[in-house]
Amino acid sequence: MAANANQVFIAVIGAGGVGKCFLSQLQSLAARRPSPKLTLCYLATSRKALFNDDYSAVNMDNALDSLSASSRTPPPLPQVIEYLAAAPAKTILVDNTSSQDVADHYPLALSRGVSVVTPNKKGFSGSYQLWQEIFIASSTSGAKVYHESSVGAGLPVISTLKDLVDTGDKVTKIEGVFSGTMSFLFNSFAPTEGQGGRWSDEVKKAKSLGYTEPDPRDDLNGLDVARKLTILARLAGLPVESPTSFPVQSLIPSQLESCTSGDEFLEKLPEFDDQMEETKTAAEKAGKVVRFVGSIDVASKSVKVGLEQFDRSHPIAALKGSDNIISFYTERYGNNPLIVQGAGAGGDVTAMGVTADLLKVISQLS
Numbered sequence: 002m003a004a005n006a007n008q009v010f011i012a013v014i015g016a017g018g019v020g021k022c023f024l025s026q027l028q029s030l031a032a033r034r035p036s037p038k039l040t041l042c043y044l045a046t047s048r049k050a051l052f053n054d055d056y057s058a059v060n061m062d063n064a065l066d067s068l069s070a071s072s073r074t075p076p077p078l079p080q081v082i083e084y085l086a087a088a089p090a091k092t093i094l095v096d097n098t099s100s101q102d103v104a105d106h107y108p109l110a111l112s113r114g115v116s117v118v119t120p121n122k123k124g125f126s127g128s129y130q131l132w133q134e135i136f137i138a139s140s141t142s143g144a145k146v147y148h149e150s151s152v153g154a155g156l157p158v159i160s161t162l163k164d165l166v167d168t169g170d171k172v173t174k175i176e177g178v179f180s181g182t183m184s185f186l187f188n189s190f191a192p193t194e195g196q197g198g199r200w201s202d203e204v205k206k207a208k209s210l211g212y213t214e215p216d217p218r219d220d221l222n223g224l225d226v227a228r229k230l231t232i233l234a235r236l237a238g239l240p241v242e243s244p245t246s247f248p249v250q251s252l253i254p255s256q257l258e259s260c261t262s263g264d265e266f267l268e269k270l271p272e273f274d275d276q277m278e279e280t281k282t283a284a285e286k287a288g289k290v291v292r293f294v295g296s297i298d299v300a301s302k303s304v305k306v307g308l309e310q311f312d313r314s315h316p317i318a319a320l321k322g323s324d325n326i327i328s329f330y331t332e333r334y335g336n337n338p339l340i341v342q343g344a345g346a347g348g349d350v351t352a353m354g355v356t357a358d359l360l361k362v363i364s365q366l367s
């Protein structure tokens with residue numbers, strides 16, 4: 002079949018919080034922009050798939066209902082990629098999962114000419130080898146790869162850093178609050194105006210408001226922030242081997258690492274409130290507040306994640322709610338960093354970053 006230059010096929014893997022919002026944004030995008038024609042050709046979760054062997058369109062208007070009603074199971078990923086590579090127009094794979102397995106298949110997809118757009122951190126923050134394979138496959142085949150929402154959700158963090166680097170500025174340091182959960186916890190545990198709640202109460206509150214993972218230890222171990230720092234450090238030119246190859250402070254008391262459930266962890270956490278209270282008091286005595294931050298010092302090639310004290314007037318201390326803040330210190334910006342700030346989580350804003358990436362790929366394909 003001859004490739005149709007005025008059509009782009011879109012395959013979506015993952016239909017959870019972000020995937021559902023993305024599908025709704027895609028539907029209105031397709032209606033607003035008739036050219037090139039955006040055709041949904043594949044939709045899958047881990048157990049179900051929706052696609053037609055002849056590449057006829059999956060109806061976007063009721064795609065989620067049709068997916069639930071579908072009796073097809075997802076084929077193995079190499080087979081999905083062959084299906085997409087053989088489509089009669091350019092194809093973009095949108096990975097809205099947090100799956101390592103899907104991320105491991107990006108080099109294959111890219112090498113077969115299928116572009117990739119994703120908020121999934123796994124492909125860019127795992128082994129350095131996978132990172133290299135992804136970008137080599139992309140530059141060899143010409144297929145594009147964008148992952149703006151893998152750091153700071155829809156905030157323009159990755160595009161800003163790429164623009165700084167590509168235009169020849171010298172990034173010296175990147176520092177910020179990269180986790181909505183950690184932001185919420187510390188803004189309420191140690192507010193700039195003083196006081197704040199007990200640590201374990203704040204963790205419970207964050208969980209009940211849906212700000213934490215089902216097991217809050219998945220936020221408190223710092224790995225999510227370490228993955229984001231790994232991505233930014235690599236984009237700034239540091240060949241960071243993995244998110245565990247630099248110091249990452251975990252806020253899980255060692256005695257609670259072996260708890261068998263998140264509920265057991267939350268039940269025992271109050272026994273360790275004194276440790277966090279001491280940290281807060283020490284900062285207060287110095288006229289400061291404590292925050293959980295990540296930083297990259299490019300010159301000394303040092304990357305770290307953990308607790309640090311900040312003056313109450315510092316932009317990091319003054320953050321509100323669950324917002325993220327990322328400061329880029331560069332030669333051009335001098336002592337006043339370029340700052341990106343705002344919601345760093347949530348289905349709609351994360352999907353916005355994915356949809357914006359999709360538009361970038363479409364403009365380069367057509």
Ligand SMILES: NC(=O)c1ccc[n+]([C@@H]2O[C@H](COP(=O)([O-])OP(=O)(O)OC[C@H]3O[C@@H](n4cnc5c(N)ncnc54)[C@H](OP(=O)(O)O)[C@@H]3O)[C@@H](O)[C@H]2O)c1
Nearest residue numbers: 015016017018019046047097098099100120121346347351
């Ligand atoms: N939510 C946010 O605020 C936010 C912010 C920034 C970045 N992100 C990133 O966005 C991605 C999606 O997050 P989410 O909150 O939407 O997650 P989620 O609600 O857990 O949804 C994940 C979706 O992926 C599917 N899935 C998982 N593994 C799969 C596999 N191997 N093959 C096919 N489908 C698979 C799941 O299907 P089943 O239900 O069948 O397992 C589900 O539909 C993650 O990488 C996350 O880190 C999210």
